[in-house]
Amino acid sequence: MSASIADVATQFRDVIERIDRAAVAALGASTDTEQAGGLYNDAAVGSSHPRIRAAITNTREGSAKTAKVARLLAESANAFTDYLNAIAPGTAPARQVSGGSVRTGAQIVEDSATKSRTGFGRFVQATSARVDDLSEIARNVAKAIDPDRGGSGTAAARTVPVAALPSTDVPDAAANLVVIAIAGAVVAKKLAELARRRHDNRDDQYSEGDR
Amino acid sequence: MSVDQVKATIREGINAAEAAITILEQLRGDIAGTLDLARYTAHDSRHTHVVTGLARLAEARRELDTARRRLTGGIDAARDYLKILE
Numbered sequence: 001m002s003a004s005i006a007d008v009a010t011q012f013r014d015v016i017e018r019i020d021r022a023a024v025a026a027l028g029a030s031t032d033t034e035q036a037g038g039l040y041n042d043a044a045v046g047s048s049h050p051r052i053r054a055a056i057t058n059t060r061e062g063s064a065k066t067a068k069v070a071r072l073l074a075e076s077a078n079a080f081t082d083y084l085n086a087i088a089p090g091t092a093p094a095r096q097v098s099g100g101s102v103r104t105g106a107q108i109v110e111d112s113a114t115k116s117r118t119g120f121g122r123f124v125q126a127t128s129a130r131v132d133d134l135s136e137i138a139r140n141v142a143k144a145i146d147p148d149r150g151g152s153g154t155a156a157a158r159t160v161p162v163a164a165l166p167s168t169d170v171p172d173a174a175a176n177l178v179v180i181a182i183a184g185a186v187v188a189k190k191l192a193e194l195a196r197r198r199h200d201n202r203d204d205q206y207s208e209g210d211r
Numbered sequence: 212m213s214v215d216q217v218k219a220t221i222r223e224g225i226n227a228a229e230a231a232i233t234i235l236e237q238l239r240g241d242i243a244g245t246l247d248l249a250r251y252t253a254h255d256s257r258h259t260h261v262v263t264g265l266a267r268l269a270e271a272r273r274e275l276d277t278a279r280r281r282l283t284g285g286i287d288a289a290r291d292y293l294k295i296l297e
């Protein structure tokens with residue numbers, strides 16, 4: 001490998017790791033937005049006042065956009081990983097969770113809380129009581145990827161193994177993880193792969209603009 | 212639910228939305244910096260994976276701004292409603 005390709009590969013690894021971290025943070029924000037929307041909704045019971053309705057509508061839209069950000073970031077990291085594998089096989093980040101096993105959501109939350117000096121820590125504290133696995137995050141991303149999923153049998157069946165990702169049934173995927181990427185990013189990556197497959201059949205998926 | 216409970220619930224919702232916005236604001240700079248680095252690293256590559264990776268990253272940045280605006284609008288509306296209840 002020439003020095004220049006090695007340099008490029010090193011920089012792309014950095015890019016991929018940064019995007020992975022951003023994707024995880026976006027997932028955290030997405031969970032917060034879901035919570036906010038749910039609380040507004042709870043408070044609105046019995047009221048049709050336009051301001052509380054506006055709070056709910058805006059927050060739901062913001063939540064959908066936040067989940068979309070997480071999905072786009074995961075797709076971006078996947079694309080750069082594919083490129084890195086094409087130009088310098090074997091040099092893509094070892095997107096491997098330390099210890100050889102994928103951590104649970106609770107571990108992620110705990111680790112992040114101790115490291116974080118940002119809003120992510122607040123997310124972590126706010127959600128640590130109720131996130132004991134990745135299924136909730138996975139559902140958020142699944143909704144973002146597949147917003148027209150109305151609980152149909154096929155789509156739901158697709159997401160089940162994703163929610164169960166932190167188990168040992170995906171050794172190849174586990175070999176593709178980053179230490180920092182945390183299991184949440186794994187879920188995002190897996191879901192993004194699903195989305196990409198959908199995209200192959202539906203070219204209009206990414207042409208949707210902000211309304 | 213009493214009026215006080217309604218108000219407390221809305222305040223809790225506002226706190227959660229603000230936490231999300233804090234994360235998004237941090238992310239905004241992170242994504243912009245990463246996009247710069249990715250463009251620099253990609254140089255003038257027209258490789259399909261590079262084009263896709265850059266496009267998704269740029270779209271994420273745009274969508275993030277929209278998300279932030281919507282959430283802020285939601286907070287403003289929730290605060291208005293709180294005032295109405297008082």
